[in-house]
Amino acid sequence: MLQGSYPLSSLPCGSVPVTYSPYGPKQSPRGPVTDAENGTGGRTTEPGHDPEGIDHQIRARPGGNRPPNPGTPPGGIDHPRRTGPEGEPPIPGGEFLHVRSGDPTTVSATPDGPESPRRPDPGRIPDPLDRALTWSGAAAVVVSFVAIVASTLLAPWFSWTGNALSELGAPGEPYAWLFNWGLILGGLLGSVFVCRVALESDSVVGWAGSALLLAATGSLAAVGAFPVGDPRHGPAAVAFFVFLTYGLVADGSARVLAGRPRTGLLVVWLGMANATAWLLWALVAAAGDAPGVAIPEFVGALAMAGWVYPATQRVRRSAAED
Structure with a gap:
């Protein structure tokens, strides 16, 4: 399960990351991943080979070579667009997307990286x-x-x-x-x-x-x-x-x-x-x-x-x- 923060530049546009391993290469369970699926520009990633140290398992947009996995919103998620909490407009600024542990489809952005702990209300009585x-x-x-x-x-x-x-x-x-x-x-x-x-x-x-x-x-x-x-x-x-x-x-x-x-x-x-x-x-x-x-x-x-x-x-x- 993805847990942590990653720069936007490391996320391929037009896809939703499901699992990232921050601990090094992992064996991909479905074989080679082609450029049509991961947007690598013609490179084919063999099982067990991950040049970036990250295991990419990608949900393709509807209409791609693979059908979307259950739970993928129509059209996927546009990564360069910082998304705010559910029901709220996108959060301006910030360079990180933070995926909450336990729900890989829930993405939020903060200007300083991962979500910071809730700050106490200054008007609230201790x-x-x-x-x-x-x-x-x-x-x-x-x-x-x-x-x-x-x-x-x-x-x-x-x-x-x-x-x-x-x-x-x-x-x-x-x-x-x-x-x-x-x-x-x-x-x-x-x-x-x-x-x-x-x-x-x-x-x-x-x-x-x-x-x-x-x-x-x-x-x-x-x-x-x-x-x-x-x-x-x-x-x-x-x-x-x-x-x-x-x-x-x-x-x-x-x-x-x-x-x-x-x-x-x-x-x-x-x-x-x-x-x-x-x-x-x-x-x-x-x-x-x-x-x-x-x-x-x-x-x-x-x-x-x-x-x-x-x-x-x-x-x-x-x-x-x-």
């Missing part, structure tokens, strides 16, 4: 970095929930129905640093993950969803950076839940429009669950008995965590396809 970005969402969920749950367990005064989660990070609390830094790190990791997910978006709705979710994760980090008592804490907390609701609805809608209705509807309903929790809290508060906001806050955190799983799976599938 695999180790891509894996880190892919799992940053799961890391954000773990860090945030560990900080929240651990803080509630370490604060015996905390009540799910009478307090807000933000009170766990109030100045003066012995474990305020755990709660606040958990939200800061969780928000930063979540922002990194949202940016990675945004690379998979292919519609305006998807990009809008990613932008809103990025604003939500940034607001989450701000909640930890500006604890209760800081005038910026309230706006940051409200921004997190508002951006989260609209971001989930937009991201889920983009999935539905892209032909993924199951995960799309799931994400949309996560956003609606967050909004519903706050609506129910408002109705109870309007009745005259204002409860703490810890429960709707925790529902929002669960909605964010629920979005991370399908988003991670989507990024992993995309990486596997690449």
Whole structure:
């Protein structure tokens, strides 16, 4: 089987090489080859004699002295014309034809000889970095929930129905640093993950969803950076839940429009669950008995965590396809 590269000048025009031996003369199985078959200008090549060190077994063009072998394209292959990959125009330039091993009729040309290895796409994220970005969402969920749950367990005064989660990070609390830094790190990791997910978006709705979710994760980090008592804490907390609701609805809608209705509807309903929790809290508060906001806050955190799983799976599938 031919494997390697040969100058065009060594290939006889109007014929397709089937077997070349780069190791020296080989016995031709069919006897002398005449000038009508190999275009040697009257010379006859005897069996076992190969003055060029190459065993020529030639497929003749249709209409020649020999019928074409099976698989020979009509008219043979015009060797001086550099041929490109199947379905593509000829490759300009280059001085070599490269015949792929295993298929003597498949010929391709490269300017520098044999086909070079596939070069990596300069715009593609390196695999180790891509894996880190892919799992940053799961890391954000773990860090945030560990900080929240651990803080509630370490604060015996905390009540799910009478307090807000933000009170766990109030100045003066012995474990305020755990709660606040958990939200800061969780928000930063979540922002990194949202940016990675945004690379998979292919519609305006998807990009809008990613932008809103990025604003939500940034607001989450701000909640930890500006604890209760800081005038910026309230706006940051409200921004997190508002951006989260609209971001989930937009991201889920983009999935539905892209032909993924199951995960799309799931994400949309996560956003609606967050909004519903706050609506129910408002109705109870309007009745005259204002409860703490810890429960709707925790529902929002669960909605964010629920979005991370399908988003991670989507990024992993995309990486596997690449």
